[in-house]
Amino acid sequence: MTANYCLVCGHKLETRNIGGTLRRACPACDFVHWGTYSIGVGAVVVRDGKVLLVRRAQDPGRGLWTNPGGFSEQLEVIDKGIEREVLEETGVVATASRIISMRDKPGEAHNLYVVFLMDYVEGEPRSDDVEVDAAGFFSPEEMAGMNVAGLTRWLVGAALNGSGGGLVLDEEPTLSQKGNRLFRV
Incomplete structure (x- = not known):
């Protein structure tokens, strides 16, 4: 998506070389459109050796089994965003324990996808019948016969076979x- 009008004053934007990159900028004020970005969040929720998966009811990926996730809202802290997404899609309450993966995907909209290992708290999986049409906990053996998205397979492997490391929320930072x-870390 290309920005055509200034978000500050409404003037038509022009293309300028700013720092060696062509960017859309306003000739009437100092607004520069630095790009379009989105932050996706994903969850790997493990209960009794099984992983929470959802079957996508919408494109992209309709019919694929994936880990629950979505987009972080602008005014929402990222770990609370994934907790909300898991609850909305599956009815499962889980808390983010640590970041286990991050995917960086530059493009027309630069997408950063942050994946959390989450602690199961309560609830039985059920679909929201909007974004997902099925949900459940599945063992790696059960997943072998399912139509699981490649990235989800990789994330489950990282979560179940990883070193147990990852980034955790610093509850009392010195800064x-x-x-x-x-x-x-």
Whole structure:
């Protein structure tokens, strides 16, 4: 998507070379459109050696089994965003314990996909019948016969066979960052 009008004053944007990159900028004020970005969040929720999966009811990926996830809202901290997404899609309450993976996908909209290992709290999986039409906990053996998306297979492997490391929320950082959430190894 190309920005055509200034988000500050409404003037038609022009293309300028800014720092060696062609960018859309306003000739009437100092607004520069730096690009389009999205932050996706994903969850790997494990209960009794089984992983929570959902079957996508919409494209892209309709019919594929994937890990629950979605997009982080603009005013939402990222770990609470994935907790919301899991609850909305599956009815399962889970809490984010650590970041286990991150995918960087530049493109027309630059997408960053952050995946959390999550602690199961309560609830039995059920689909929301909008974004997903089935949900359940599945063992790696059961997943072998299912139409599971490649990235989800990789994430499940990383979660179940990883070193147990990852980034965790620093509950008491020595650096004061009002409104920020800091994660560390």
